Amino acid sequence: MATYSTNEFRGGMKILLDGDPYSIIENEFVKPGKGQAFNRVKVRNLKNGRVLEKTFKSGETVEAADVIDTEMQYIYNDGDFWYFMDPNTYEQVGASKAAVEGAVKYLKEQDTCVVTLWNGEPLLVTPPNFVELLVTQCDPGVRGDTAQGATKPATVETGATVRVPLFIEEGDVLKIDTRTGEYISRANK
């Protein structure tokens, strides 16, 4: 695998530290006028999400981590793994419960997600920014019921719960922002 020197460090770069894949968040060059130069770097562990700071001597090299983000289609899950397919090669990978944790309530079959692969193994699944999901259950909204800010809970086809305006009925399709979990609009066809 390739190596990077500290003077090539950029935000977003994927490197290997102590066997784990990390993403560089921040890189600061520190040097007292006539002395040794250092790079003080903030990194995120891509396996557990933890952020830590590390100091490198300037000029040190680190191994690049074989981490790539690739678009894959969600096919199905068997309760243990969630399976995704590369639309170009038809290759399938199975993502663990931990990898899909943040995305599972928005996963709809055939949807294209971004799968972060490390050495070919799924680390993290990111759903598309917006998804359209069918409302499978909600109570009819009573006009004038503004006690909860004119919204009510609705269950969608993935099993997730979203707060929606009172006029939404079962059978409606909702457009949801997966980054915030918020209802954006109705998307009935």
Next chain:
Amino acid sequence: MLQRIRAFFMARGVLEVETPLLSRAGNTDPSITSLEVRDGGWLHTSPEFPMKRLLAAGSGDIYQICKVFRGGESGRFHNPEFTLLEWYRLGFDDCRLADEVVALISEVAARRFDVVSVSYRSLFLDALGIDPLRTGVDELQALARSRGIAPDGDMPRDDWLDLLLSHIVTPSFPTDRLTVVTDYPASQAALARLNADGETAARFEIYWGAVELANGYFELTDPVEQRRRVAAEQSARRQRGLPPIRADERFLQAIDHGLPDCAGVALGLDRLLMKVMGAEHIGEVIAFDAGRA
């Protein structure tokens, strides 16, 4: 800013000079990367050598405002090409010159400052509870580890001190105060003469908050010691696998001829401007920084 600086020196009878940016000799300091020119020669990392040649030739007090070049230095407070103000005062020692630097900063910023002067040794004793002149590498490394700042691998003792200074000590300076750090360890003397105690050097640095602005010396005039230090730097370069750099013979001959007793200082004008204007990144005070030049 430049007008105020020129007025400051005019009032004190210090002559402005210009020396070459391009020299046949590079800088032997192993911590600094000199940029080589394909046709032969190096871009200077500071005007020190030709300015000392002028002093040895009887120029009297001189100052210079010029661009300098240091490879591989880029960051919030670093640009490979930056502007230095460097000046020399005959008959001054490091203390008197440090006072003058404070006066210049005050005049440029048009304000008064709280100023604290503290020796390198006291600074470490107060901030970290260790004596930088006595503590061994293992203890310095353990301290750095306990603070989460230790890089992997070994480093020479002075590099551990640099790490602790730049990561823990100087960031703790009050942001609006000028701190004069005096009497650096003899191992970090650079071109300053040693103090009588033999353990420390007549070298000072001035910080505005956590930002290093100036580096000054009561200049070394002993030609034997000067040649010894250059040879030691060349040997250190070899040890670290750095490309060899030929020493500046004309500079060394000027020292042989005789440098008058003087103190000299270099001050980073980009950083001074940053602090005066409250800029967060050096790119804000440079027309086109390295990424956009």
